[in-house]
Amino acid sequence: GESVGLHLPTLSVQEGDNSIINCAYSNSASDYFIWYKQESGKGPQFIIDIRSNMDKRQGQRVTVLLNKTVKHLSLQIAATQPGDSAVYFCAEGQAGTALIFGKGTTLSVSS
Amino acid sequence: EAGVAQSPRYKIIEKRQSVAFWCNPISGHATLYWYQQILGQGPKLLIQFQNNGVVDDSQLPKDRFSAERLKGVDSTLKIQPAKLEDSAVYLCASSPPPTDTQYFGPGTRLTVL
Numbered sequence: 118g119e120s121v122g123l124h125l126p127t128l129s130v131q132e133g134d135n136s137i138i139n140c141a142y143s144n145s146a147s148d149y150f151i152w153y154k155q156e157s158g159k160g161p162q163f164i165i166d167i168r169s170n171m172d173k174r175q176g177q178r179v180t181v182l183l184n185k186t187v188k189h190l191s192l193q194i195a196a197t198q199p200g201d202s203a204v205y206f207c208a209e210g211q212a213g214t215a216l217i218f219g220k221g222t223t224l225s226v227s228s
Numbered sequence: 229e230a231g232v233a234q235s236p237r238y239k240i241i242e243k244r245q246s247v248a249f250w251c252n253p254i255s256g257h258a259t260l261y262w263y264q265q266i267l268g269q270g271p272k273l274l275i276q277f278q279n280n281g282v283v284d285d286s287q288l289p290k291d292r293f294s295a296e297r298l299k300g301v302d303s304t305l306k307i308q309p310a311k312l313e314d315s316a317v318y319l320c321a322s323s324p325p326p327t328d329t330q331y332f333g334p335g336t337r338l339t340v341l
Contacts, residue, residue, distance in 0.1 A: 158334075208270070216271075218271050
């Protein structure tokens with residue numbers, strides 16, 4: 118089946134910088150997109166989601182942007198902190214169905 | 229609010245042995261999912277339940293994997309017999325109606341020797 122992919126497997130930033138993690142998806146029928154953060158030894162933790170009728174959604178220090186024209190999703194983290202270091206997954210889905218995950222981007226934040 | 233609970237957290241078995249994992253979803257969450265996460269990859273769906281009925285088990289290797297959610301709450305996932313390639317983290321997730329947001333448990337890390 119179709120799956121979600123990520124542009125970069127790793128991203129290294131300095132504390133206080135803004136981070137941008139990108140994701141490309143392939144299923145035009147997907148109408149729900151979500152970002153998860155996964156720390157070592159833990160399950161994925163919900164960060165933020167967005168539906169296909171929106172282009173942008175903001176949370177606390179995080180923003181998700183959706184470009185349906187080019188099937189692109191991004192997660193922006195403002196003022197990145199060492200505690201943000203983790204693997205970030207984007208996932209796509211449709212109402213009531215399971216999510217399809219990409220391979221993840223490892224974010225490393227140095228102080 | 230308590231999160232998704234899973235047990236055991238770790239399990240080591242030899243190939244051809246059987247193993248079972250348990251999941252207790254967040255109270256009130258009708259939908260329950262089991263995912264398999266191989267090291268370095270994103271989670272992949274094994275099976276989805278809505279209450280005690282199966283919604284999607286198309287990716288479940290049914291010759292060796294089975295899952296049930298008899299009373300529409302807790303769920304068990306079983307592997308019999310296990311193969312080396314089953315080594316992975318098995319994640320349980322649940323979501324409340326009518327949202328699609330899935331909340332994950334800590335997972336069970338299975339090592340098959």
